[in-house]
Amino acid sequence: MSAKTRSHEVAAVLRTEILRNQYRPGERLPSERDLASRFETNRGAVREALKQLEQLGIIAIQPGGVRVLPKEEASLEILNYLMELEGPNLKLADEYLQIFKMLCVMCAEHTIAMANKEQLAFIESTIAKMKTDPGNKEFMREGWTALFGCFLTSSDNLVVRLIVNGLKGQLAVAMTVVDPKHTIDTKRISKILNGMNRAVKNRDSKRMGEFIGQYFEWVREITAKSFSNSQSPAAVGS
Amino acid sequence: MSAKTRSHEVAAVLRTEILRNQYRPGERLPSERDLASRFETNRGAVREALKQLEQLGIIAIQPGGVRVLPKEEASLEILNYLMELEGPNLKLADEYLQIFKMLCVMCAEHTIAMANKEQLAFIESTIAKMKTDPGNKEFMREGWTALFGCFLTSSDNLVVRLIVNGLKGQLAVAMTVVDPKHTIDTKRISKILNGMNRAVKNRDSKRMGEFIGQYFEWVREITAKSFSNSQSPAAVGS
DNA sequence: AGACCGGTTTGGTCCTACCACATGGGTCCA
DNA sequence: TGGACCCATGTGGTAGGACCAAACCGGTCT
Numbered sequence: 001m002s003a004k005t006r007s008h009e010v011a012a013v014l015r016t017e018i019l020r021n022q023y024r025p026g027e028r029l030p031s032e033r034d035l036a037s038r039f040e041t042n043r044g045a046v047r048e049a050l051k052q053l054e055q056l057g058i059i060a061i062q063p064g065g066v067r068v069l070p071k072e073e074a075s076l077e078i079l080n081y082l083m084e085l086e087g088p089n090l091k092l093a094d095e096y097l098q099i100f101k102m103l104c105v106m107c108a109e110h111t112i113a114m115a116n117k118e119q120l121a122f123i124e125s126t127i128a129k130m131k132t133d134p135g136n137k138e139f140m141r142e143g144w145t146a147l148f149g150c151f152l153t154s155s156d157n158l159v160v161r162l163i164v165n166g167l168k169g170q171l172a173v174a175m176t177v178v179d180p181k182h183t184i185d186t187k188r189i190s191k192i193l194n195g196m197n198r199a200v201k202n203r204d205s206k207r208m209g210e211f212i213g214q215y216f217e218w219v220r221e222i223t224a225k226s227f228s229n230s231q232s233p234a235a236v237g238s
Numbered sequence: 239m240s241a242k243t244r245s246h247e248v249a250a251v252l253r254t255e256i257l258r259n260q261y262r263p264g265e266r267l268p269s270e271r272d273l274a275s276r277f278e279t280n281r282g283a284v285r286e287a288l289k290q291l292e293q294l295g296i297i298a299i300q301p302g303g304v305r306v307l308p309k310e311e312a313s314l315e316i317l318n319y320l321m322e323l324e325g326p327n328l329k330l331a332d333e334y335l336q337i338f339k340m341l342c343v344m345c346a347e348h349t350i351a352m353a354n355k356e357q358l359a360f361i362e363s364t365i366a367k368m369k370t371d372p373g374n375k376e377f378m379r380e381g382w383t384a385l386f387g388c389f390l391t392s393s394d395n396l397v398v399r400l401i402v403n404g405l406k407g408q409l410a411v412a413m414t415v416v417d418p419k420h421t422i423d424t425k426r427i428s429k430i431l432n433g434m435n436r437a438v439k440n441r442d443s444k445r446m447g448e449f450i451g452q453y454f455e456w457v458r459e460i461t462a463k464s465f466s467n468s469q470s471p472a473a474v475g476s
Numbered sequence: 477a478g479a480c481c482g483g484t485t486t487g488g489t490c491c492t493a494c495c496a497c498a499t500g501g502g503t504c505c506a
Numbered sequence: 507t508g509g510a511c512c513c514a515t516g517t518g519g520t521a522g523g524a525c526c527a528a529a530c531c532g533g534t535c536t
Contacts (some may be wrong), residue, residue, distance in 0.1 A: 271487095285488090
Protein backbone atom coordinates (compact mmCIF):
# COMPACT_ATOMS: atom_id res chain seq x y z
CA MET A 1 0.00 0.00 0.00
CA SER A 2 2.68 2.47 1.03
CA ALA A 3 4.44 4.61 -1.50
CA LYS A 4 7.48 4.92 -3.65
CA THR A 5 9.36 7.29 -1.41
CA ARG A 6 9.57 8.24 2.22
CA SER A 7 7.74 11.52 1.70
CA HIS A 8 4.90 9.74 -0.08
CA GLU A 9 4.61 7.36 2.83
CA VAL A 10 4.42 10.19 5.31
CA ALA A 11 1.93 12.01 3.12
CA ALA A 12 -0.23 8.91 2.87
CA VAL A 13 -0.31 8.37 6.62
CA LEU A 14 -1.08 11.99 7.41
CA ARG A 15 -3.68 12.14 4.64
CA THR A 16 -5.41 9.10 6.04
CA GLU A 17 -5.41 10.49 9.55
CA ILE A 18 -6.83 13.79 8.40
CA LEU A 19 -9.52 12.25 6.22
CA ARG A 20 -10.48 10.03 9.16
CA ASN A 21 -11.16 13.19 11.13
CA GLN A 22 -8.43 12.53 13.66
CA TYR A 23 -7.83 16.26 13.52
CA ARG A 24 -10.58 18.83 13.62
CA PRO A 25 -10.56 21.51 10.90
CA GLY A 26 -8.49 24.45 12.08
CA GLU A 27 -6.55 22.31 14.49
CA ARG A 28 -2.78 22.43 14.36
CA LEU A 29 -0.74 19.53 13.13
CA PRO A 30 2.37 18.58 15.11
CA SER A 31 5.40 20.57 14.08
CA GLU A 32 7.58 19.41 11.22
CA ARG A 33 10.29 18.47 13.69
CA ASP A 34 7.90 16.37 15.77
CA LEU A 35 6.53 14.65 12.69
CA ALA A 36 10.06 13.95 11.52
CA SER A 37 10.92 12.25 14.79
CA ARG A 38 7.60 10.40 14.86
CA PHE A 39 8.14 8.96 11.39
CA GLU A 40 11.81 8.45 12.14
CA THR A 41 12.86 10.49 9.16
CA ASN A 42 14.26 13.92 8.46
CA ARG A 43 12.53 17.22 8.28
CA GLY A 44 13.02 17.55 4.53
CA ALA A 45 10.93 14.48 3.81
CA VAL A 46 8.19 15.74 6.09
CA ARG A 47 8.21 19.10 4.37
CA GLU A 48 7.86 17.45 0.98
CA ALA A 49 4.95 15.41 2.28
CA LEU A 50 3.27 18.52 3.67
CA LYS A 51 3.68 20.27 0.33
CA GLN A 52 1.75 17.45 -1.28
CA LEU A 53 -1.03 17.65 1.27
CA GLU A 54 -1.16 21.39 0.82
CA GLN A 55 -1.62 20.93 -2.93
CA LEU A 56 -4.35 18.42 -2.09
CA GLY A 57 -6.08 21.20 -0.22
CA ILE A 58 -6.43 19.46 3.13
CA ILE A 59 -3.88 21.50 5.06
CA ALA A 60 -2.64 25.08 5.08
CA ILE A 61 1.02 25.66 5.81
CA GLN A 62 1.69 28.93 7.60
CA PRO A 63 4.47 30.34 9.70
CA GLY A 64 3.40 29.44 13.19
CA GLY A 65 1.97 26.07 12.34
CA VAL A 66 0.30 23.75 9.88
CA ARG A 67 -3.47 23.80 10.10
CA VAL A 68 -6.03 21.27 8.93
CA LEU A 69 -8.65 22.47 6.47
CA PRO A 70 -12.26 21.31 6.23
CA LYS A 71 -12.79 18.61 3.60
CA GLU A 72 -15.17 20.87 1.74
CA GLU A 73 -12.29 23.05 0.63
CA ALA A 74 -10.08 20.26 -0.62
CA SER A 75 -9.21 19.13 -4.08
CA LEU A 76 -11.25 16.65 -6.07
CA GLU A 77 -8.59 13.97 -5.65
CA ILE A 78 -9.46 13.37 -2.02
CA LEU A 79 -12.62 11.59 -3.11
CA ASN A 80 -10.60 8.61 -4.24
CA TYR A 81 -8.98 8.36 -0.85
CA LEU A 82 -12.30 8.92 0.91
CA MET A 83 -13.89 6.09 -1.05
CA GLU A 84 -11.01 3.80 -0.17
CA LEU A 85 -11.19 4.68 3.50
CA GLU A 86 -14.88 4.74 4.15
CA GLY A 87 -15.79 1.71 2.17
CA PRO A 88 -19.29 1.55 0.68
CA ASN A 89 -21.23 4.70 1.37
CA LEU A 90 -24.59 5.22 -0.23
CA LYS A 91 -24.61 8.98 -0.09
CA LEU A 92 -21.19 9.38 -1.68
CA ALA A 93 -21.80 6.64 -4.22
CA ASP A 94 -25.07 8.27 -5.26
CA GLU A 95 -23.40 11.64 -5.61
CA TYR A 96 -20.85 10.00 -7.88
CA LEU A 97 -23.55 8.43 -9.95
CA GLN A 98 -25.38 11.71 -10.38
CA ILE A 99 -22.22 13.38 -11.60
CA PHE A 100 -21.31 10.54 -13.89
CA LYS A 101 -24.82 10.53 -15.26
CA MET A 102 -24.57 14.18 -16.18
CA LEU A 103 -21.11 13.91 -17.63
CA CYS A 104 -21.98 10.81 -19.60
CA VAL A 105 -25.19 12.28 -20.97
CA MET A 106 -23.42 15.47 -21.93
CA CYS A 107 -20.54 13.73 -23.65
CA ALA A 108 -22.82 11.24 -25.35
CA GLU A 109 -25.01 13.97 -26.81
CA HIS A 110 -21.98 15.81 -28.06
CA THR A 111 -20.49 12.65 -29.48
CA ILE A 112 -23.62 11.56 -31.33
CA ALA A 113 -23.88 15.01 -32.81
CA MET A 114 -20.28 15.32 -33.91
CA ALA A 115 -18.85 11.81 -34.29
CA ASN A 116 -17.44 10.42 -37.52
CA LYS A 117 -18.49 7.12 -39.05
CA GLU A 118 -15.86 5.02 -37.33
CA GLN A 119 -16.81 6.26 -33.91
CA LEU A 120 -20.49 5.68 -34.59
CA ALA A 121 -19.71 2.19 -35.81
CA PHE A 122 -17.74 1.47 -32.67
CA ILE A 123 -20.57 2.71 -30.50
CA GLU A 124 -23.11 0.63 -32.38
CA SER A 125 -21.00 -2.50 -32.14
CA THR A 126 -20.42 -1.97 -28.44
CA ILE A 127 -24.14 -1.60 -27.83
CA ALA A 128 -24.81 -4.66 -29.93
CA LYS A 129 -22.30 -6.63 -27.89
CA MET A 130 -23.95 -5.57 -24.65
CA LYS A 131 -27.36 -6.58 -25.96
CA THR A 132 -26.20 -10.19 -26.25
CA ASP A 133 -26.03 -10.63 -22.48
CA PRO A 134 -27.56 -7.77 -20.50
CA GLY A 135 -27.70 -9.89 -17.37
CA ASN A 136 -23.94 -10.25 -17.02
CA LYS A 137 -22.76 -7.46 -14.75
CA GLU A 138 -19.06 -7.69 -15.51
CA PHE A 139 -19.81 -7.81 -19.20
CA MET A 140 -22.01 -4.74 -18.99
CA ARG A 141 -19.47 -2.89 -16.94
CA GLU A 142 -16.85 -3.43 -19.61
CA GLY A 143 -19.22 -2.27 -22.29
CA TRP A 144 -20.12 0.89 -20.43
CA THR A 145 -16.50 1.63 -19.69
CA ALA A 146 -15.73 1.36 -23.39
CA LEU A 147 -18.70 3.54 -24.30
CA PHE A 148 -17.87 6.17 -21.72
CA GLY A 149 -14.25 6.22 -22.85
CA CYS A 150 -15.37 6.71 -26.42
CA PHE A 151 -17.69 9.56 -25.48
CA LEU A 152 -14.95 11.11 -23.44
CA THR A 153 -12.48 11.04 -26.30
CA SER A 154 -14.87 12.12 -29.01
CA SER A 155 -16.39 14.99 -27.10
CA ASP A 156 -12.91 16.48 -26.74
CA ASN A 157 -13.82 18.45 -23.63
CA LEU A 158 -10.80 19.12 -21.45
CA VAL A 159 -12.84 20.17 -18.43
CA VAL A 160 -14.83 16.97 -18.41
CA ARG A 161 -11.70 14.97 -19.05
CA LEU A 162 -9.95 16.44 -16.03
CA ILE A 163 -12.97 15.96 -13.79
CA VAL A 164 -13.11 12.32 -14.77
CA ASN A 165 -9.36 12.07 -14.15
CA GLY A 166 -9.95 13.30 -10.63
CA LEU A 167 -12.69 10.73 -10.14
CA LYS A 168 -10.50 8.08 -11.76
CA GLY A 169 -11.72 4.51 -11.60
CA GLN A 170 -14.53 5.34 -9.22
CA LEU A 171 -17.09 5.05 -11.97
CA ALA A 172 -16.48 1.33 -12.15
CA VAL A 173 -16.52 1.10 -8.36
CA ALA A 174 -19.71 3.08 -8.02
CA MET A 175 -21.40 1.02 -10.69
CA THR A 176 -20.50 -2.30 -9.14
CA VAL A 177 -21.32 -1.60 -5.51
CA VAL A 178 -24.51 -3.52 -5.94
CA ASP A 179 -25.88 -6.47 -4.14
CA PRO A 180 -24.48 -9.48 -6.03
CA LYS A 181 -27.68 -11.36 -5.29
CA HIS A 182 -29.68 -8.68 -7.01
CA THR A 183 -31.19 -10.05 -10.19
CA ILE A 184 -30.98 -7.70 -13.07
CA ASP A 185 -34.13 -6.55 -14.83
CA THR A 186 -32.92 -7.60 -18.25
CA LYS A 187 -36.12 -6.45 -19.92
CA ARG A 188 -35.62 -2.90 -18.79
CA ILE A 189 -31.95 -2.92 -19.77
CA SER A 190 -32.71 -4.34 -23.18
CA LYS A 191 -35.25 -1.62 -23.71
CA ILE A 192 -32.70 1.02 -22.87
CA LEU A 193 -30.07 -0.56 -25.09
CA ASN A 194 -32.53 -0.77 -27.97
CA GLY A 195 -33.38 2.86 -27.48
CA MET A 196 -29.74 3.80 -27.55
CA ASN A 197 -29.23 1.77 -30.66
CA ARG A 198 -32.05 3.56 -32.47
CA ALA A 199 -30.75 6.91 -31.25
CA VAL A 200 -27.32 6.22 -32.70
CA LYS A 201 -28.79 5.07 -36.01
CA ASN A 202 -30.90 8.22 -36.28
CA ARG A 203 -28.13 10.39 -34.86
CA ASP A 204 -30.68 11.67 -32.36
CA SER A 205 -28.39 13.04 -29.69
CA LYS A 206 -31.20 14.13 -27.40
CA ARG A 207 -32.78 10.69 -27.27
CA MET A 208 -29.37 9.15 -26.76
CA GLY A 209 -28.93 11.36 -23.73
CA GLU A 210 -32.34 10.38 -22.40
CA PHE A 211 -31.68 6.66 -22.60
CA ILE A 212 -28.28 6.97 -21.02
CA GLY A 213 -29.89 9.01 -18.29
CA GLN A 214 -32.43 6.22 -17.80
CA TYR A 215 -29.66 3.70 -17.47
CA PHE A 216 -27.91 5.71 -14.79
CA GLU A 217 -31.17 6.19 -12.94
CA TRP A 218 -31.55 2.43 -12.93
CA VAL A 219 -28.04 2.04 -11.55
CA ARG A 220 -28.85 4.53 -8.82
CA GLU A 221 -31.98 2.59 -7.95
CA ILE A 222 -30.31 -0.77 -7.59
CA THR A 223 -27.42 0.80 -5.72
CA ALA A 224 -29.83 2.27 -3.22
CA LYS A 225 -31.64 -1.06 -2.95
CA SER A 226 -28.37 -2.87 -2.32
CA PHE A 227 -27.57 -0.54 0.50
CA SER A 228 -30.99 -0.76 2.12
CA ASN A 229 -31.17 -4.55 1.79
CA SER A 230 -27.78 -5.45 3.16
CA GLN A 231 -27.31 -3.21 6.13
CA SER A 232 -23.56 -3.70 5.69
CA PRO A 233 -22.47 -0.10 5.30
CA ALA A 234 -20.86 2.16 6.25
CA ALA A 235 -18.58 4.46 8.14
CA VAL A 236 -20.21 7.84 8.12
CA GLY A 237 -18.27 10.67 6.62
CA SER A 238 -17.64 14.24 7.51
CA MET B 239 2.15 36.80 -9.35
CA SER B 240 4.81 35.11 -7.26
CA ALA B 241 3.96 33.24 -4.11
CA LYS B 242 4.31 33.11 -0.39
CA THR B 243 7.42 31.03 -0.33
CA ARG B 244 10.40 30.27 -2.50
CA SER B 245 9.15 26.81 -3.38
CA HIS B 246 5.79 28.21 -4.45
CA GLU B 247 7.59 30.68 -6.68
CA VAL B 248 9.63 27.96 -8.29
CA ALA B 249 6.53 25.81 -8.67
CA ALA B 250 4.66 28.69 -10.28
CA VAL B 251 7.40 29.38 -12.81
CA LEU B 252 7.83 25.73 -13.75
CA ARG B 253 4.08 25.21 -13.89
CA THR B 254 3.72 28.14 -16.25
CA GLU B 255 6.51 26.89 -18.49
CA ILE B 256 5.02 23.42 -18.62
CA LEU B 257 1.48 24.63 -19.30
CA ARG B 258 2.88 26.84 -22.05
CA ASN B 259 4.21 23.71 -23.68
CA GLN B 260 7.82 24.74 -23.35
CA TYR B 261 8.45 21.07 -22.64
CA ARG B 262 6.96 18.27 -24.66
CA PRO B 263 5.17 15.52 -22.74
CA GLY B 264 7.69 12.85 -21.84
CA GLU B 265 10.57 15.27 -22.05
CA ARG B 266 12.93 15.53 -19.12
CA LEU B 267 13.08 18.54 -16.89
CA PRO B 268 16.50 19.87 -15.85
CA SER B 269 17.90 18.13 -12.81
CA GLU B 270 17.02 19.36 -9.34
CA ARG B 271 20.53 20.69 -8.94
CA ASP B 272 20.36 22.64 -12.19
CA LEU B 273 16.98 24.07 -11.28
CA ALA B 274 18.31 25.05 -7.88
CA SER B 275 21.18 26.98 -9.42
CA ARG B 276 18.90 28.50 -12.07
CA PHE B 277 16.50 29.83 -9.46
CA GLU B 278 19.39 30.72 -7.18
CA THR B 279 17.99 28.67 -4.35
CA ASN B 280 18.71 25.38 -2.66
CA ARG B 281 17.77 21.92 -3.74
CA GLY B 282 15.27 21.47 -0.93
CA ALA B 283 13.07 24.29 -2.19
CA VAL B 284 13.17 22.85 -5.71
CA ARG B 285 12.23 19.43 -4.43
CA GLU B 286 9.27 20.89 -2.56
CA ALA B 287 8.17 22.68 -5.69
CA LEU B 288 8.44 19.50 -7.73
CA LYS B 289 6.35 17.64 -5.17
CA GLN B 290 3.60 20.18 -5.67
CA LEU B 291 3.74 19.84 -9.43
CA GLU B 292 3.70 16.09 -9.07
CA GLN B 293 0.53 16.34 -6.98
CA LEU B 294 -0.88 18.62 -9.68
CA GLY B 295 -0.35 15.77 -12.11
CA ILE B 296 1.81 17.60 -14.62
CA ILE B 297 5.12 15.90 -13.87
CA ALA B 298 6.31 12.46 -12.81
CA ILE B 299 9.31 12.27 -10.51
CA GLN B 300 11.42 9.19 -11.02
CA PRO B 301 14.97 8.19 -10.25
CA GLY B 302 16.80 9.13 -13.39
CA GLY B 303 14.89 12.30 -14.05
CA VAL B 304 11.71 14.31 -13.80
CA ARG B 305 9.42 13.87 -16.79
CA VAL B 306 6.62 16.09 -18.04
CA LEU B 307 3.15 14.55 -18.36
CA PRO B 308 0.51 15.38 -20.96
CA LYS B 309 -2.06 17.92 -19.78
CA GLU B 310 -4.88 15.43 -20.26
CA GLU B 311 -3.65 13.43 -17.28
CA ALA B 312 -3.38 16.35 -14.91
CA SER B 313 -5.54 17.44 -12.03
CA LEU B 314 -8.56 19.70 -12.34
CA GLU B 315 -6.71 22.60 -10.74
CA ILE B 316 -4.59 23.25 -13.81
CA LEU B 317 -7.63 24.74 -15.52
CA ASN B 318 -7.38 27.83 -13.36
CA TYR B 319 -3.80 28.33 -14.40
CA LEU B 320 -4.61 27.56 -18.02
CA MET B 321 -7.34 30.19 -18.02
CA GLU B 322 -4.95 32.74 -16.57
CA LEU B 323 -2.26 31.95 -19.08
CA GLU B 324 -4.20 31.60 -22.27
CA GLY B 325 -6.48 34.52 -21.72
CA PRO B 326 -9.92 34.41 -23.28
CA ASN B 327 -10.47 31.16 -25.07
CA LEU B 328 -13.90 30.41 -26.48
CA LYS B 329 -13.58 26.64 -26.48
CA LEU B 330 -12.42 26.43 -22.88
CA ALA B 331 -14.89 29.07 -21.69
CA ASP B 332 -17.74 27.21 -23.36
CA GLU B 333 -16.68 23.93 -21.81
CA TYR B 334 -16.74 25.66 -18.44
CA LEU B 335 -20.19 27.03 -19.09
CA GLN B 336 -21.52 23.63 -20.07
CA ILE B 337 -20.20 22.11 -16.86
CA PHE B 338 -21.47 24.96 -14.73
CA LYS B 339 -24.83 24.72 -16.40
CA MET B 340 -25.14 21.07 -15.51
CA LEU B 341 -23.91 21.51 -11.98
CA CYS B 342 -26.11 24.50 -11.37
CA VAL B 343 -29.20 22.80 -12.78
CA MET B 344 -28.55 19.72 -10.75
CA CYS B 345 -27.99 21.58 -7.51
CA ALA B 346 -30.91 23.89 -8.10
CA GLU B 347 -33.31 21.00 -8.66
CA HIS B 348 -32.09 19.31 -5.53
CA THR B 349 -32.32 22.53 -3.56
CA ILE B 350 -35.84 23.37 -4.65
CA ALA B 351 -36.94 19.87 -3.77
CA MET B 352 -35.28 19.76 -0.35
CA ALA B 353 -34.80 23.31 0.87
CA ASN B 354 -36.31 24.72 4.04
CA LYS B 355 -38.33 27.91 4.20
CA GLU B 356 -35.43 30.21 4.92
CA GLN B 357 -33.47 28.99 1.95
CA LEU B 358 -36.48 29.35 -0.31
CA ALA B 359 -37.05 32.84 1.00
CA PHE B 360 -33.44 33.76 0.32
CA ILE B 361 -33.67 32.42 -3.21
CA GLU B 362 -36.90 34.30 -3.84
CA SER B 363 -35.49 37.54 -2.53
CA THR B 364 -32.34 37.15 -4.60
CA ILE B 365 -34.35 36.58 -7.74
CA ALA B 366 -36.54 39.55 -6.87
CA LYS B 367 -33.46 41.70 -6.47
CA MET B 368 -32.11 40.64 -9.84
CA LYS B 369 -35.42 41.41 -11.48
CA THR B 370 -35.09 45.06 -10.53
CA ASP B 371 -32.20 45.61 -12.94
CA PRO B 372 -31.63 42.73 -15.34
CA GLY B 373 -29.51 44.92 -17.61
CA ASN B 374 -26.75 45.51 -15.07
CA LYS B 375 -24.10 42.87 -15.67
CA GLU B 376 -22.20 43.30 -12.42
CA PHE B 377 -25.44 43.27 -10.51
CA MET B 378 -26.58 40.08 -12.20
CA ARG B 379 -23.23 38.42 -11.66
CA GLU B 380 -23.49 39.05 -7.94
CA GLY B 381 -26.99 37.67 -7.88
CA TRP B 382 -26.04 34.51 -9.69
CA THR B 383 -23.03 34.02 -7.51
CA ALA B 384 -25.24 34.22 -4.45
CA LEU B 385 -27.79 31.85 -5.98
CA PHE B 386 -25.18 29.34 -7.02
CA GLY B 387 -23.59 29.47 -3.59
CA CYS B 388 -26.96 28.82 -2.01
CA PHE B 389 -27.67 25.86 -4.30
CA LEU B 390 -24.22 24.51 -3.59
CA THR B 391 -24.70 24.66 0.15
CA SER B 392 -28.25 23.37 0.23
CA SER B 393 -27.69 20.47 -2.10
CA ASP B 394 -25.03 19.17 0.27
CA ASN B 395 -23.23 17.24 -2.46
CA LEU B 396 -19.57 16.81 -1.67
CA VAL B 397 -18.61 15.73 -5.17
CA VAL B 398 -20.14 18.79 -6.76
CA ARG B 399 -18.66 20.96 -4.09
CA LEU B 400 -15.17 19.72 -4.75
CA ILE B 401 -15.52 20.06 -8.50
CA VAL B 402 -16.57 23.66 -8.05
CA ASN B 403 -13.65 24.17 -5.70
CA GLY B 404 -11.34 23.00 -8.42
CA LEU B 405 -12.94 25.40 -10.87
CA LYS B 406 -12.89 28.14 -8.23
CA GLY B 407 -13.81 31.63 -9.34
CA GLN B 408 -13.84 30.71 -13.00
CA LEU B 409 -17.61 30.76 -13.04
CA ALA B 410 -17.57 34.48 -12.53
CA VAL B 411 -14.82 34.86 -15.10
CA ALA B 412 -16.55 32.71 -17.65
CA MET B 413 -19.80 34.58 -17.16
CA THR B 414 -18.29 38.00 -17.59
CA VAL B 415 -16.04 37.41 -20.57
CA VAL B 416 -18.59 39.10 -22.73
CA ASP B 417 -18.32 41.99 -25.07
CA PRO B 418 -18.93 45.04 -22.87
CA LYS B 419 -20.65 46.73 -25.78
CA HIS B 420 -23.11 43.87 -26.02
CA THR B 421 -26.56 45.05 -25.04
CA ILE B 422 -28.43 42.63 -22.89
CA ASP B 423 -31.76 41.26 -24.00
CA THR B 424 -33.55 42.29 -20.84
CA LYS B 425 -36.85 40.91 -22.03
CA ARG B 426 -35.47 37.41 -22.31
CA ILE B 427 -33.74 37.64 -18.96
CA SER B 428 -36.84 38.92 -17.25
CA LYS B 429 -38.81 36.04 -18.72
CA ILE B 430 -36.30 33.58 -17.31
CA LEU B 431 -36.27 35.27 -13.92
CA ASN B 432 -40.06 35.26 -13.81
CA GLY B 433 -40.05 31.60 -14.68
CA MET B 434 -37.60 30.88 -11.91
CA ASN B 435 -39.69 32.85 -9.50
CA ARG B 436 -42.80 30.84 -10.31
CA ALA B 437 -40.84 27.61 -10.10
CA VAL B 438 -39.64 28.48 -6.61
CA LYS B 439 -43.14 29.44 -5.48
CA ASN B 440 -44.56 26.17 -6.75
CA ARG B 441 -41.54 24.20 -5.62
CA ASP B 442 -41.34 22.83 -9.15
CA SER B 443 -37.74 21.67 -9.24
CA LYS B 444 -37.89 20.47 -12.82
CA ARG B 445 -39.05 23.82 -14.17
CA MET B 446 -36.48 25.56 -12.04
CA GLY B 447 -33.81 23.47 -13.69
CA GLU B 448 -35.17 24.27 -17.13
CA PHE B 449 -35.08 28.02 -16.60
CA ILE B 450 -31.61 27.94 -15.16
CA GLY B 451 -30.57 25.88 -18.14
CA GLN B 452 -32.07 28.52 -20.40
CA TYR B 453 -30.10 31.21 -18.65
CA PHE B 454 -26.84 29.38 -19.10
CA GLU B 455 -27.64 28.74 -22.75
CA TRP B 456 -28.10 32.47 -23.13
CA VAL B 457 -24.74 33.10 -21.49
CA ARG B 458 -23.13 30.63 -23.87
CA GLU B 459 -24.71 32.41 -26.79
CA ILE B 460 -23.52 35.87 -25.89
CA THR B 461 -20.10 34.52 -24.97
CA ALA B 462 -19.79 32.97 -28.39
CA LYS B 463 -20.99 36.21 -29.98
CA SER B 464 -18.47 38.24 -28.05
CA PHE B 465 -15.67 36.05 -29.28
CA SER B 466 -16.79 36.12 -32.89
CA ASN B 467 -17.50 39.86 -32.95
CA SER B 468 -14.44 41.33 -31.33
CA GLN B 469 -11.51 39.17 -32.17
CA SER B 470 -9.69 40.40 -29.08
CA PRO B 471 -12.22 40.68 -26.30
CA ALA B 472 -12.07 41.43 -22.64
CA ALA B 473 -9.06 42.35 -20.62
CA VAL B 474 -7.54 39.16 -19.41
CA GLY B 475 -8.12 40.05 -15.83
CA SER B 476 -6.52 37.51 -13.54
C1' DA C 477 27.90 -6.84 -33.43
C1' DG C 478 26.87 -7.88 -29.01
C1' DA C 479 27.71 -8.16 -24.09
C1' DC C 480 29.98 -6.16 -20.40
C1' DC C 481 31.77 -2.74 -17.21
C1' DG C 482 32.70 1.50 -14.77
C1' DG C 483 32.22 6.47 -14.20
C1' DT C 484 28.80 10.03 -14.18
C1' DT C 485 24.39 11.82 -13.23
C1' DT C 486 20.05 11.46 -11.06
C1' DG C 487 16.79 11.46 -7.37
C1' DG C 488 16.27 9.96 -2.21
C1' DT C 489 17.75 10.65 2.32
C1' DC C 490 19.95 12.73 6.15
C1' DC C 491 22.10 16.39 8.96
C1' DT C 492 23.17 21.00 10.84
C1' DA C 493 22.55 25.67 11.05
C1' DC C 494 20.48 30.14 10.81
C1' DC C 495 16.63 33.51 9.92
C1' DA C 496 12.04 35.92 10.31
C1' DC C 497 7.97 35.76 12.30
C1' DA C 498 3.70 34.11 14.88
C1' DT C 499 2.40 32.65 19.20
C1' DG C 500 1.68 32.67 24.00
C1' DG C 501 2.56 33.87 28.51
C1' DG C 502 4.11 37.01 31.60
C1' DT C 503 4.83 41.71 32.96
C1' DC C 504 3.70 46.29 33.33
C1' DC C 505 0.70 50.17 33.22
C1' DA C 506 -3.76 52.63 33.56
C1' DT D 507 -9.02 44.49 37.68
C1' DG D 508 -8.57 44.92 32.90
C1' DG D 509 -6.00 45.91 29.06
C1' DA D 510 -1.81 46.86 26.37
C1' DC D 511 2.77 45.65 25.81
C1' DC D 512 6.97 42.90 25.29
C1' DC D 513 10.03 39.11 24.95
C1' DA D 514 11.36 34.11 25.10
C1' DT D 515 10.01 30.27 22.64
C1' DG D 516 8.65 27.56 18.91
C1' DT D 517 7.34 27.56 14.14
C1' DG D 518 8.07 27.30 9.34
C1' DG D 519 11.48 29.04 5.53
C1' DT D 520 15.96 28.84 3.71
C1' DA D 521 20.52 27.31 3.13
C1' DG D 522 24.33 24.17 2.10
C1' DG D 523 26.67 20.06 2.92
C1' DA D 524 27.20 15.02 2.43
C1' DC D 525 26.21 10.22 1.25
C1' DC D 526 23.62 6.38 -1.03
C1' DA D 527 21.38 3.41 -4.61
C1' DA D 528 19.94 3.17 -8.98
C1' DA D 529 19.62 4.68 -13.72
C1' DC D 530 22.15 6.18 -17.50
C1' DC D 531 25.81 6.55 -20.89
C1' DG D 532 29.99 5.79 -23.01
C1' DG D 533 33.80 3.00 -23.90
C1' DT D 534 35.90 -1.44 -23.79
C1' DC D 535 36.27 -6.20 -24.30
C1' DT D 536 34.75 -10.60 -26.19
